[in-house]
Amino acid sequence: xxxxxxxxxxxxxxxxxVACGGGSTTSGSTATSGASSAxxxxxASDGTLKLVLSTTDGSSTDDKVPTPWYNRTLPTxxxxxxxxxxxxxxxxxxxxxxESYEVSEDxxxxxxxxxxxxxxxxxxxxTADDVLWSIDAALQTTQVNxxxxxxxxxxxxxxxxxxxxxxxLSEPYSSLPQILSQFAILPKHSLxxxxxxxxxxxxxxxxxxxxxxxxxxxxxNVGNYxxxxxxxxxEGTPAKIQKVTVxxxxxxxxxxxxxxxxxxxxxxxxxxxxxxxxxxxxxHEVDVLFYKYFIFNMKGTDGTENAAMQNVEVRKAIMExxxxxxxxxxxxxxxxxxxxxxxxxxxxNGFSYTFDAEKAxxxxxxxxxxxxxxxxxxxxxxxxTSIDLINTIVYYLxxxxxxxxxxxxxxxxxxxxxxxxxxxGFKGKSSFSLDEWYSEYLSTDAxxxxxxxxxxxxxxxxxxxSAATTEEEKNAALKTLQDLEQEKLYKVPLFxxxxxxxxxxxxxxxxxVTFCNPLYSCDLDFANWEMA
Amino acid sequence: xxxxILKKLLLMIPMLLVISLIVFFGLQATGIDPIxxxxxxxxLSASPEVVEQLREELGLNDPLIVQYFNWLGNMLxxxxxxxxxxxxxxxxxxxxxxxxxxxxxGYSLVLSAIIGIGIGIISAIRQNGIIDYIGxxxxxxxxxxxxxxxxxxxxxxxxxxxxxxxxxxxxxxDATNAFVDAFMHLFLPVTTLTIGxxxxxxxxxxxxxxxVLNSDYIKTARSKGIPEWKVxxxxxxxxxxxxxxxxxxxxxxxxxxxxxxxxSVFSYPGIGMTMTNAIVANDYNVVMVTTLIIAATMLxxxxxxxxxxxxxxxxxxxxx
Numbered sequence: 001x002x003x004x005x006x007x008x009x010x011x012x013x014x015x016x017x018v019a020c021g022g023g024s025t026t027s028g029s030t031a032t033s034g035a036s037s038a039x040x041x042x043x044a045s046d047g048t049l050k051l052v053l054s055t056t057d058g059s060s061t062d063d064k065v066p067t068p069w070y071n072r073t074l075p076t077x078x079x080x081x082x083x084x085x086x087x088x089x090x091x092x093x094x095x096x097x098x099e100s101y102e103v104s105e106d107x108x109x110x111x112x113x114x115x116x117x118x119x120x121x122x123x124x125x126x127t128a129d130d131v132l133w134s135i136d137a138a139l140q141t142t143q144v145n146x147x148x149x150x151x152x153x154x155x156x157x158x159x160x161x162x163x164x165x166x167x168x169l170s171e172p173y174s175s176l177p178q179i180l181s182q183f184a185i186l187p188k189h190s191l192x193x194x195x196x197x198x199x200x201x202x203x204x205x206x207x208x209x210x211x212x213x214x215x216x217x218x219x220x221n222v223g224n225y226x227x228x229x230x231x232x233x234x235e236g237t238p239a240k241i242q243k244v245t246v247x248x249x250x251x252x253x254x255x256x257x258x259x260x261x262x263x264x265x266x267x268x269x270x271x272x273x274x275x276x277x278x279x280x281x282x283x284h285e286v287d288v289l290f291y292k293y294f295i296f297n298m299k300g301t302d303g304t305e306n307a308a309m310q311n312v313e314v315r316k317a318i319m320e321x322x323x324x325x326x327x328x329x330x331x332x333x334x335x336x337x338x339x340x341x342x343x344x345x346x347x348x349n350g351f352s353y354t355f356d357a358e359k360a361x362x363x364x365x366x367x368x369x370x371x372x373x374x375x376x377x378x379x380x381x382x383x384x385t386s387i388d389l390i391n392t393i394v395y396y397l398x399x400x401x402x403x404x405x406x407x408x409x410x411x412x413x414x415x416x417x418x419x420x421x422x423x424x425g426f427k428g429k430s431s432f433s434l435d436e437w438y439s440e441y442l443s444t445d446a447x448x449x450x451x452x453x454x455x456x457x458x459x460x461x462x463x464x465x466s467a468a469t470t471e472e473e474k475n476a477a478l479k480t481l482q483d484l485e486q487e488k489l490y491k492v493p494l495f496x497x498x499x500x501x502x503x504x505x506x507x508x509x510x511x512x513v514t515f516c517n518p519l520y521s522c523d524l525d526f527a528n529w530e531m532a
Numbered sequence: 533x534x535x536x537i538l539k540k541l542l543l544m545i546p547m548l549l550v551i552s553l554i555v556f557f558g559l560q561a562t563g564i565d566p567i568x569x570x571x572x573x574x575x576l577s578a579s580p581e582v583v584e585q586l587r588e589e590l591g592l593n594d595p596l597i598v599q600y601f602n603w604l605g606n607m608l609x610x611x612x613x614x615x616x617x618x619x620x621x622x623x624x625x626x627x628x629x630x631x632x633x634x635x636x637x638g639y640s641l642v643l644s645a646i647i648g649i650g651i652g653i654i655s656a657i658r659q660n661g662i663i664d665y666i667g668x669x670x671x672x673x674x675x676x677x678x679x680x681x682x683x684x685x686x687x688x689x690x691x692x693x694x695x696x697x698x699x700x701x702x703x704x705x706d707a708t709n710a711f712v713d714a715f716m717h718l719f720l721p722v723t724t725l726t727i728g729x730x731x732x733x734x735x736x737x738x739x740x741x742x743x744v745l746n747s748d749y750i751k752t753a754r755s756k757g758i759p760e761w762k763v764x765x766x767x768x769x770x771x772x773x774x775x776x777x778x779x780x781x782x783x784x785x786x787x788x789x790x791x792x793x794x795x796s797v798f799s800y801p802g803i804g805m806t807m808t809n810a811i812v813a814n815d816y817n818v819v820m821v822t823t824l825i826i827a828a829t830m831l832x833x834x835x836x837x838x839x840x841x842x843x844x845x846x847x848x849x850x851x852x
Contacts, residue, residue, distance in 0.1 A: 048706065055799075055809055061618045062801055063625065070572075139579075142586055143618075146574030153578070197586060201619025222628045223801020224701040245705040250799040257692045258699040411814070413568035413576065429574075436574070446577040 047531050049244045049507060051075055052252060052261045062223045062248035064206035067199070068184035069144045072521040074263055075246045078228065078239075079211040080184035083112060083131065084177055086522045088514035090432065093181040094523075097126070097212070099163075107172035107469055112180075114163040119233035120187050121216040128160030133188035143200040147432045150439065151179040172467035174474075175435055182432070182520055185212065214239045214526065224248065237527040256281065262504040265518035267497050269385055272332040275502045284501040285333055288517040289431040291340070292389075293493040294318075294424050295416070299453030308375075309423050313367040315489045318375075318424070319353040321360035321400035322393055324494050330385050330392075333498030339482040340437035340493060346471075347478035351486050360400045374403040378422035380412030390426060417450045425451075428497075430519060438462055438481050441490070452490050506532050533842065540838055544831045551827045552607075552820075556600050559816040566616040567592065569814045590616070603820070617815045625806060626821070632702055633802030636794070637787035639722045644729035645780055651730070652737025653772070656745060657764060667734055674731025683724045683797035690720060700799035721798045725791065729783055736779050741772040774844055781837045785830040 051074055053060045060066040060073070068076040085096040095101065101112040118126035135158065138148045156170040169176070187210045194202045207220040214236075215228035228244040247260060253274050255261040266272065267290070276283055296315055297306045309315060328334035337343055338352045365371070375397060379390050387408070394404045407422065409415040416425045431437050440448045441458035461484060465477035485491075501515040508530040516522035567587060568576070576583060587593055591602060606613055612622035655664040691699035697720050698704060707713035744750065745768055753763050788803065795804035803822055810818035 046706070055805075056812065061615075061620070061809070063618075063620055063628070140582060142571055142575070142582060144575065146572060146578040149575065149578040197582070197589065198619040201614070203620055203624075219705070221703050221705070223632065223805075224703045225705045227705050247701055247705070248799065248801070249700045250796055250805070251700075254687060254692070254699050258687075259695070260698075260700070410562065411564045411568055413573050414563070414565050440577075446580045447573055448577070 047241075047243065049241045049529070049531060050260055050262045051244060051246045052249045052255045052264060053246055054250070054252060055248050056250050060248070064200075064203050065209055065217065065220075065226065067143050067206070069138060069141070069148065069186075069200070071145070071519045072182060072184070073519070075228065075244070076184070077213070077521045077524075078215050078244065078526060079209065079213045079217075079231075080186070081213050082181050082183050082185060082521065083114075084181035086178065086181040086516070086520070088516040088522050090181070090516055090520055090522060091178060093177045096181075097131075097185060101177065107174060107467065108169045110167040110169075110176060112165045112167070114165065115235070116163065117235060118212070119235070120189075121211045121231040121233055122187075122190075123233060124187065124189055124210070126185070126187075126212055128163060128165045130185050130188045131165055132158055132160055133192065134183070134185050137186070137191070137196050137199060138183070140196045141199040142197060145182075145432075147179055147436060148183055151176055171463065172469070174467065174469045175433060178433065184521075187212075215244060218243075239527050240530050256502070256504070259504075262507045263501070265499060265501045267332065267499045268383065269330070269332050272500050275500070280505045281502045282505070284503070284515045286499045286501055286515050286517060288496070288499045288519075289342075289433070289437065290497045290499065291427075291429045291431060291437065291493050292334075292495055292497060293427055293429065293491055295427055295448075295451060295491045296424060296489065297416075297420050297422055297451050298490060299455075300420065300451070301449050301454055303453065305453075306420070306423065308369070308373060311367050311369070312487075312489050313363060314369050315492075316353075317360045317363035317367060317400070318397065319489075319492055320356050320363065321402075322396045322494075323355040324353070325355070327389055327392060328495045330389055331495075331497045332500070334495040335498070336495045337493050339485050340434055341478050341482055342496065345478075347475035347482075349479050349482040349486075351482070353492070357396070357399050364400055364402065369402075371401060372403070374405045375424065376422045377404060377406040377424045377426060378409055378412075378415055379406065379426035380409040380415070381426075381428060382408055386426075393426075413447070417447045420451065430517075432517075432520065434478065435466065437493075438465065438485075441481075441485070455488070455490075457488060458484055508532050536842055537839060540835050544828075544835065547831055548824070548828060552604060552824060553600070555820050555823050555827075556603065557596070559820060560596055564814050564816070566590075566814060566816060570616055607821075607824075612821045613817045615810070615815050616817050617810075617813045622818055622821050625818070626803070626825070629801060629803045629806050632800065633788060633791050633795070633804060636718065636721055636725065636791055636800065636802060637784065639718060640725035640729060640787055641780070641784065643722065644726045644733055644783075647726070648730040648733025649737045649773070649776060652734040652776075653741050653764075653769060655734070655738040656741035656772075659742065664738075667738070671731040671735045674727050674734075677727075679724055679728055679793045680797050682727055683720070683794055686720045686724060687797070702801055717800075721791075721794050721800050724794050724797070725787060729787070732783070733776065733779065737772065737776050740775050741768060744768050744772040747771075774841075777840060778837050781833050781840070784833045785826055788826055788829055 053066065053073060053075065055062050065079070066073060066076060068080040081096050083096060083098040084093040086093050097114060097118060099113045099115045101110060103110055114128055114131070120126050135152050135155065138144050139152050151173060154169045154171055154173045155167050157168040159166050167176070190205055190210045191199060191202070194205065200206065208217050211231055214231060214234055216231045218227040218229035220226040225245055225247040228246065230238055230242060247255065249255045249260075252261060252264045252266060253271050256264060256275060256278065272283070275281055296309050298309055299305045324336045328336050335342065339349070341348050377390060377393065379386060390406050394406055397404045415422070416427070429437070438458070439445065439462060442462055443449060443454045443456040443459050458481065461477060461480045465474065465481060468474040468477050499518060501518055503509055510525045510528040513525050515524065567583060570586070571583065591599055594602070603613065610623065612626065614621055615625065651663065651667045655667045658664055687699045690697045697716055702717050704713050704717070750763060750767055753767050791802055792804035792807055794800065795802045796808045799805070803825070806818060807822040809815075810822065
């Protein structure tokens with residue numbers, strides 16, 4: 001027995017030793033530690049800006065800095081810059097790494113001049129080669145926002161001469177500067193030998209990335225945090241905040257409540273309500289194009305039709321049966337809309353779907369729809385708000401005399417676009433711009449052609465919109481697209497869900513700063529942020 | 533004895549193979565396409581050629597049985613593969629995360645053994661006394677309240693209201709004393725894990741001690757005039773501990789499995805949280821490996837229980 005007890009004690013001691021030595025890896029330059037008398041996190045406002053990254057929303061893992069090519073979070077915005085920088089609307093851009101740019105009259109050639117003397121955080125020169133390599137790499141890697149791949153596929157030729165980059169497009173694409181304002185330039189000299197397909201998985205680089213923004217990584221502790229310290233080679237006005245910590249957490253709200261987050265964002269009802277109840281946080285409501293919408297399963301690429309949804313009158317009646325204004329109240333900030341274009345946009349064509357349960361019932365009956373056949377709804381968001389929303393939609397449709405079956409999918413992409421055992425799909429889409437919403441209608445879209453049969457009806461109008469350079473041309477093209485959208489009724493937006501940014505009273509934001517979609521990058525005058 | 537140990541070790545191999553088969557084909561049967569979780573729907577639309585290249589590189593175009601043997605072969609060579617969602621090496625992930633989980637489980641195991649067995653023994657010795665009553669109530673509560681709820685309550689009280697302990701992670705960026713920092717970060721998750729386990733051990737230790745104290749040899753010892761403390765410790769405790777040690781050993785894999793919940797609640801970067809994130813992201817390469825590790829831990833603990841039993845009770849070997 002004594003031996004057994006000794007063994008147990010020895011095992012306990014060994015575990016302690018493992019624990020003391022294991023777990024963390026550090027890299028990069030040494031970061032000065034914020035002085036706190038105890039070993040724990042210091043209370044708020046010790047001169048350090050505290051940021052958090054979520055490991056539960058799929059946008060980040062806790063073993064590396066998230067790639068800026070997927071979502072642009074605040075920590076990556078502070079480390080990686082683009083050729084241009086956008087304002088809070090993400091539409092107006094001004095030069096950042098670029099000194100200036102020109103567009104040819106035909107809208108096909110962009111000539112961009114880089115600033116002189118740009119350097120990476122490791123002291124290497126930032127050149128036009130880095131820009132061209134980044135564009136090529138974005139087309140070949142996996143973890144990348146599709147707005148870049150869609151735009152860069154239109155670049156037919158690219159070249160560099162000294163500081164001057166020339167991009168020649170195969171077709172006019174007026175949104176290229178906006179896209180380039182989001183696209184972070186990465187260092188060719190650090191990444192050119194990495195498997196480009198899995199560029200974001202190279203932890204050697206991403207735990208201590210070579211950066212071109214305000215900061216670089218000071219210390220990286222896997223699973224816990226990384227710190228950011230000033231980049232000595234940043235050529236602009238340095239940030240007043242000297243140290244930033246970024247902790248990986250599962251839950252933003254707990255991080256805020258325990259004083260470990262000076263900036264966070266979200267649109268979930270419980271988060272927004274709780275944050276707005278905290279007096280030491282300021283909420284900033286942000287308009288974003290986060291669509292919640294229906295897609296109708298019409299026809300596969302092989303011509304197989306879903307007979308139940310072929311009659312457009314049925315689809316219209318379904319929209320009449322649903323009170324979208326009431327559904328929108330499930331979210332802290334949602335705006336009902338009737339096409340991809342918000343009702344407040346100058347290009348809105350004025351059409352609206354009106355909720356009328358009785359008319360919907362009569363219209364469905366008149367359409368000849370077989371009332372004994374259940375309408376099948378497929379959705380994949382398993383948060384409680386989405387489940388409540390679907391249950392309410394089911395109720396509305398049942399009030400219209402239909403029987404409804406709803407299915408929560410584990411793999412929405414397969415179920416919506418391959419298996420296709422549904423009539424109405426419920427989707428969410430966070431769009432960078434209106435282009436993204438309408439590009440889903442392209443006959444060549446690899447996913448949506450599987451449910452809309454590769455219909456070419458929208459192609460010409462989308463090309464016209466992409467090529468439009470003036471406001472008038474763009475608005476005219478958008479009106480055409482809305483008319484087509486409401487005629488075809490392949491997909492229908494229910495509403496857009498607004499987002500919120502919350503900043504703590506520990507941080508002083510300069511006057512006049514307006515926050516943009518927190519998953520993109522814009523000018524927040526960060527150099528003048530201060531800790532209270 | 534050596535023959536006994538070898539036999540038990542060899543028996544683990546087919547068991548692990550069967551478990552690996554069940555895990556691999558079970559996850560395949562879900563019909564989930566991992567590519568859909570690696571890339572956004574927009575990216576799937578925009579870059580079908582990249583998607584195909586990736587599918588080929590990951591071997592997802594191979595027949596299932598080929599994929600299984602490739603995976604098994606790599607595992608036997610120590611190559612656990614790569615995370616589907618972020619491409620990182622699973623072996624390096626485990627190397628970083630496993631010590632964190634062992635640390636959490638280890639402290640919890642030791643603490644719960646000391647507290648659970650201690651209170652259990654005192655409860656048995658002072659049956660129907662105040663400690664016994666309190667211990668029994670706490671044992672029921674400890675088993676009835678789920679771990680995530682205990683964790684959330686502790687965070688609310690000690691992190692948010694009182695601000696004493698951190699609510700997340702294992703290391704603070706501004707820590708000046710590694711030992712204090714470790715203590716502060718571990719206190720709440722270890723307490724959460726310990727509460728449930730103390731309850732089990734307390735009840736078990738109390739019941740076995742009561743059985744032993746009512747046995748004939750204890751009465752004989754008392755009749756010989758042996759001091760009461762010696763009766764409890766030398767005759768009672770020693771014999772009561774054998775089944776308790778078995779229970780303790782079998783709690784090790786449960787602790788590692790149980791840390792899935794606790795690590796998620798406390799954003800603690802161990803195997804449990806890795807597994808939770810992998811399940812959410814349908815990263816079944818990581819799910820398969822972590823599941824196999826938990827299963828292997830269970831088998832190893834079962835093996836150790838058999839060996840311990842054989843050491844402590846020669847009848848076990850006689851019956852082999």
